[in-house]
Amino acid sequence: MKSIPKLIRRFMGIMTLSIILLVTLNITFFAILFVRNASTFSPWDMADHAAAALQLTDSGYSLSDDIMAKLKEENAWAVLIDNDTRQVVWHTDHLPDNIPLQYTLSDIAELTRGYIDGYPTFTGTAQNGLLVLGYPKDRFWKHTRASWDYGFIADLPRNTMLLLAVNIVFVFLIYAAVDARLLRSIRPITNGIQDLSRGSPVCLKEQGILSELAEKINKTSAILQNQAEQLRKKETARANWIAGVSHDVRTPLSMILGYAGQLEASETLPETERKKAAVIVRQSSRMKDLINDLNLASKLEYDMQPLTRKQENAVSIVRQVVVDFMNTNIEDTFSFEWKTADTLSACYINADKDLLKRAIANLIQNSINHNENGCVIYASVDEDSTSCRICIEDNGTGASDQQIDRLNKTPHYMICDTNTTQQRHGLGLLIVKQIIKGHNGTMCIDHSEYGGFKVILIIPKSIYPPP
Amino acid sequence: MKEDYLLNKRILLVDDEQALLDLVLSILKDYGFQNIKTAKNVKEAMEQAEKSRPELAILDVMLPDGNGFALMEQLKKGGDYPILFLTARGEEDDKFKGFGLGADDYIVKPFLPKELLFRVLAILRRSYKDENPLVCLRDSQIDFSRAEVIKQGEHIPLTAKEHDLLSVLYRNAGRIVTIDALCEAAWGDNPFGYENSLMAHIRRIREKIEQNPSRPVSLVTVKGLGYKLIVEGK
Numbered sequence: 001m002k003s004i005p006k007l008i009r010r011f012m013g014i015m016t017l018s019i020i021l022l023v024t025l026n027i028t029f030f031a032i033l034f035v036r037n038a039s040t041f042s043p044w045d046m047a048d049h050a051a052a053a054l055q056l057t058d059s060g061y062s063l064s065d066d067i068m069a070k071l072k073e074e075n076a077w078a079v080l081i082d083n084d085t086r087q088v089v090w091h092t093d094h095l096p097d098n099i100p101l102q103y104t105l106s107d108i109a110e111l112t113r114g115y116i117d118g119y120p121t122f123t124g125t126a127q128n129g130l131l132v133l134g135y136p137k138d139r140f141w142k143h144t145r146a147s148w149d150y151g152f153i154a155d156l157p158r159n160t161m162l163l164l165a166v167n168i169v170f171v172f173l174i175y176a177a178v179d180a181r182l183l184r185s186i187r188p189i190t191n192g193i194q195d196l197s198r199g200s201p202v203c204l205k206e207q208g209i210l211s212e213l214a215e216k217i218n219k220t221s222a223i224l225q226n227q228a229e230q231l232r233k234k235e236t237a238r239a240n241w242i243a244g245v246s247h248d249v250r251t252p253l254s255m256i257l258g259y260a261g262q263l264e265a266s267e268t269l270p271e272t273e274r275k276k277a278a279v280i281v282r283q284s285s286r287m288k289d290l291i292n293d294l295n296l297a298s299k300l301e302y303d304m305q306p307l308t309r310k311q312e313n314a315v316s317i318v319r320q321v322v323v324d325f326m327n328t329n330i331e332d333t334f335s336f337e338w339k340t341a342d343t344l345s346a347c348y349i350n351a352d353k354d355l356l357k358r359a360i361a362n363l364i365q366n367s368i369n370h371n372e373n374g375c376v377i378y379a380s381v382d383e384d385s386t387s388c389r390i391c392i393e394d395n396g397t398g399a400s401d402q403q404i405d406r407l408n409k410t411p412h413y414m415i416c417d418t419n420t421t422q423q424r425h426g427l428g429l430l431i432v433k434q435i436i437k438g439h440n441g442t443m444c445i446d447h448s449e450y451g452g453f454k455v456i457l458i459i460p461k462s463i464y465p466p467p
Numbered sequence: 468m469k470e471d472y473l474l475n476k477r478i479l480l481v482d483d484e485q486a487l488l489d490l491v492l493s494i495l496k497d498y499g500f501q502n503i504k505t506a507k508n509v510k511e512a513m514e515q516a517e518k519s520r521p522e523l524a525i526l527d528v529m530l531p532d533g534n535g536f537a538l539m540e541q542l543k544k545g546g547d548y549p550i551l552f553l554t555a556r557g558e559e560d561d562k563f564k565g566f567g568l569g570a571d572d573y574i575v576k577p578f579l580p581k582e583l584l585f586r587v588l589a590i591l592r593r594s595y596k597d598e599n600p601l602v603c604l605r606d607s608q609i610d611f612s613r614a615e616v617i618k619q620g621e622h623i624p625l626t627a628k629e630h631d632l633l634s635v636l637y638r639n640a641g642r643i644v645t646i647d648a649l650c651e652a653a654w655g656d657n658p659f660g661y662e663n664s665l666m667a668h669i670r671r672i673r674e675k676i677e678q679n680p681s682r683p684v685s686l687v688t689v690k691g692l693g694y695k696l697i698v699e700g701k
Binding site: 281345 | 493692
């Protein structure tokens with residue numbers, strides 16, 4: 001089944017696309033966040049500004065109002081440590097209690113690394129001392145000044161990409177593994193569905209993640225098989241019924257045909273009586289043909305008569321059928337003309353000889369049945385590069401355009417699935433149609449150039465050269 | 468055209484239905500057959516066969532105490548004579564194809580009297596052709612046992628091919644035999660491409676049997692289809 005790899009390819013595509021999208025989205029998000037945070041506010045700048053804005057006046061140190069306002073807003077405090085005495089010489093009003101007012105060198109070193117008693121601190125250089133700006137304890141994320149290895153930072157982009165790649169590969173591997181499992185459980189199901197469509201029985205193992213589906217398919221298969229079996233039984237019963245009836249009619253018909261035949265040939269009976277006997281013979285012969293046709297038609301329709309095809313010479317088959325008619329079944333009012341070219345002694349087709357003979361005999365019988373007053377029947381075999389054309393025509397009453405059209409198009413009542421009381425053509429032509437279909441050929445009904453009815457059977461020529 | 472030597476042949480007729488036995492009996496008797504025995508089942512048939520030693524058996528396929536095929540095998544043990552089947556079952560056709568079981572011919576019911584007579588006569592002619600003293604034609608006689616033609620007191624020998632062709636034509640006397648059937652009789656299974664040879668042989672046969680070979684009256688041509696041998700009645 002071709003759709004499974006296609007399905008997987010599509011899934012993989014969608015996944016790759018979603019991974020790329022996610023990564024891009026994340027990078028963009030972080031970049032925006034970072035840029036916004038970084039650009040708005042920096043406490044180091046603030047410390048420098050404050051240090052610059054600190055002025056020594058007569059009444060001591062003082063900070064400009066706007067800086068003071070900003071510090072207040074941030075809830076920050078500031079102290080100025082004198083360079084020489086290392087004592088706090090100035091501080092903002094709301095200084096937390098535990099901030100020392102005297103600093104040692106090591107204290108200074110400590111606070112420049114970040115904190116005084118947990119308060120994040122930032123320093124700026126003022127005129128005579130160091131301005132220390134302190135913020136509330138939870139204003140900034142605490143981190144020690146880890147000394148990042150240079151190599152680590154330098155390789156960071158490459159390593160990040162590598163990590164990302166490894167991640168993606170892992171995701172794919174996991175996906176492939178899961179997919180393979182799913183596929184393993186899907187394959188029997190797709191095979192089962194294919195078998196279903198072919199009409200063969202399906203029995204799947206009902207296990208794994210798709211066991212429910214398998215169970216449903218098994219059920220469907222069982223239903224289909226059951227229906228097919230019922231249909232087969234019905235068709236067999238019908239064909240057997242027809243065969244049975246035709247068998248039972250044969251023996252009584254033998255008596256009628258046999259004795260009427262004797263009466264017809266009797267030399268002691270007067271002419272008028274013999275003629276009556278002849279009518280009985282002719283009509284019972286038609287019944288006999290009907291029984292044979294009915295039986296064969298039902299068998300062909302239900303595929304109970306398999307064709308056994310061999311390489312045969314169509315010319316010789318048609319000749320034999322015509323001669324059989326001339327030898328037995330023919331009244332004086334009917335005559336035959338053989339119209340096959342003398343140069344064509346053989347035309348090889350792949351045929352079931354008995355059935356093809358039957359088809360041709362039916363066509364001839366058809367001409368006889370429809371021309372009570374007699375006619376000339378013309379038989380010919382013709383060929384072109386690919387097919388063999390067998391033509392049976394007569395100079396009898398023929399048929400109207402409308403009738404011919406109907407014969408070519410409407411189905412016979414035996415194979416017509418709508419209720420109909422309309423009189424259709426006889427079984428004879430149906431059998432010809434069925435037989436020719438079995439030979440991959442076509443049947444065409446037309447007007448004859450001799451004035452009557454014409455049927456052409458076109459059968460593909462045998463591919464292999466004659467033996 | 469009646470051949471007396473055939474009419475004396477002993478025929479065994481087996482069918483479980485009395486009406487059908489009567490019919491066949493009537494057809495054969497009307498034609499002139501005189502030695503006909505009947506049986507209605509396998510048991511009777513075996514008894515009758517032992518008593519009357521038939522030269523042709525006509526058997527129904529379905530019998531009350533067995534089938535015709537088994538009966539045929541039993542009959543064949545008692546003597547080698549031709550067997551013709553009567554069957555009401557179209558679907559039995561396959562069994563008869565090629566007559567693999569040793570049947571010589573079969574007729575599907577219902578049948579016309581002339582059809583039955585033709586089959587019976589054809590089988591008898593084929594099986595007992597050497598007993599026929601002479602086949603009479605308009606201008607000559609054929610002696611199959613010696614493979615020669617007697618025309619105006621002169622004995623003209625037939626070649627093997629001419630003998631084969633005439634045998635087939637005689638077996639189907641009064642009927643057309645197709646070109647293909649004649650070629651097959653003379654040249655075997657793949658008889659195609661022998662049409663010209665056949666014409667040459669027919670011409671030579673006519674020279675032997677006809678008064679005027681260019682205007683044949685006994686071996687006539689049916690244009691495009693085949694040939695017909697016309698045998699004179701006695």
